[in-house]
Amino acid sequence: xxxxxxxxxxxxxxxxxxxxxxxxxxxxxxxxxxxxxxxxxxxxxxxxxxxxxxxxxxxxxxxxxxxxxxxxxxxxxxxxxxxxxxxxxxxxxxxxxxxxxxxxxxxxxxxxxxxxxxxxxxxxxxxx
Numbered sequence: 001x002x003x004x005x006x007x008x009x010x011x012x013x014x015x016x017x018x019x020x021x022x023x024x025x026x027x028x029x030x031x032x033x034x035x036x037x038x039x040x041x042x043x044x045x046x047x048x049x050x051x052x053x054x055x056x057x058x059x060x061x062x063x064x065x066x067x068x069x070x071x072x073x074x075x076x077x078x079x080x081x082x083x084x085x086x087x088x089x090x091x092x093x094x095x096x097x098x099x100x101x102x103x104x105x106x107x108x109x110x111x112x113x114x115x116x117x118x119x120x121x122x123x124x125x126x127x128x
Contacts, residue, residue: 005047012055018077021064045119049084049112056080061095073098087111089118089126 022028027037035044048054061075075097082091093106110126112118 005050007051008054009052010055011051011053013059014057016056016059018059018061019064020061022067024066026067042117042119045121046117047119048082049089049118051082052084054080054082078103087114087118 018031020028020030025037028035056077057079059077059080061077062072063075064070064072075095078094078096080091080093080095082089084090088111089108091106091108094103096103106128108126108128110124110128112120113123113125116123
């Protein structure tokens with residue numbers, strides 16, 4: 001299959017440090033890549049859901065929210081795994097943060113509606 005955007009059959013990394021920040025206007029950047037600040041733009045999530053498989057293990061996310069508190073906060077991402085098919089998406093997330101007393105664990109198994117934008121959560125049907 002041909003892809004007109006960066007595409008990975010498998011994207012995997014361990015022991016990474018990922019910097020995320022929100023500026024005072026609400027714009028979010030991940031590892032220096034600016035995401036669009038438009039509630040109707042699902043391009044970033046569309047891209048994630050179009051990759052075959054993404055695995056991240058033992059990563060540290062440094063979150064800096066300049067709109068609320070400029071002090072960076074460390075979030076320990078123990079595991080993130082996302083497996084995507086044409087319409088079916090399955091994922092697992094396990095992380096520790098200062099906002100949670102226990103590790104946060106999330107599992108997802110959903111499909112997006114046929115001929116719809118995969119990244120628009122309103123088009124999803126499944127379980128979290």
